[in-house]
Amino acid sequence: MTDPILTVRDLTKTFTLHAIGGRQVRSLDTVSFTLAAGEHLAIAGASGAGKSSLLRCLYRNYLPDAGRVRLRTESGELELTALPDRQMARLRGREFGYVSQFLAAPPRQGPLRLVAAAAQRRGLGLDAARVAAASSLRLLGLPERLWDVDCSLLSGGERQRVNLAAGTVSPPRLLLLDEPVSALDPANRALALTVIERLTGQGVSVLAVYHDLAIIRRMADRVLVLDGGRLIADGPPDTVLAAGHRALAEATEETYG
DSSP: OOOOSEEEEEEEEEEEEGGGTTEEEEEEEEEEEEEOTTOEEEEEOSTTSSHHHHHHHHHTSSOOSEEEEEEEETTEEEEGGGSOHHHHHHHBTTTEEEEOSSOOOOTTOOHHHHHHHHHHHTTOOHHHHHHHHHHHHHHTTOOGGGTTSOGGGSOHHHHHHHHHHHHHSSOOSEEEEESTTTTOOHHHHHHHHHHHHHHHHTTOEEEEEOOOHHHHHHHOSEEEEEETTEEEEEEOHHHHHHTTOHHHHHHTSSOOO
């Protein structure tokens, strides 16, 4: 058995709410797990359980209070929580990617240019990056007439597909997805799930937040269940779902349309 691509040990994150008297809220409480190469790991839990906080701590948008995050790269293992900001910035996009719920695009930038830039950060030349970007946008069903339209003028579902195209173009070895199909209609959701599903066949490791039980069953090799920042279950979807955890039931009461 090969070493995991990602190892998380005792990850802890607390927020101080200064607007309400400095109250402290623990978003993650000693969370530990591993992710193998080519494995698809789903994260489930009710609103506020710590799902998005976990992804942001792994990507280092948030700096955790305690714990360790180790990423195995071709050049060796890196301790992400201790990595200097400049080195961490170089790793992002090249070694691992993060697709949030909402697209953050530079002003006056269209989908093709944005996705091609992501491909260039992963080592492709300009021409190859544009070809790869066009292919990714087609796979996600974004009409070519929109490829040069300012991303801010696109609908929510269109922006989410552009965001996913940027995350999956010339994919990195590890991809973090935060509710990647939440704004999509059924037809485009099906296209997006097919694109995500193919990633594991390419050896990409995926760590993704989902709320839909059917999606978790279809996509995930394992599922983590968070409740109040604590990891309360980790195992194959059928085993975890059969256990009937309250937090998982609450998380999936409202499934996608």
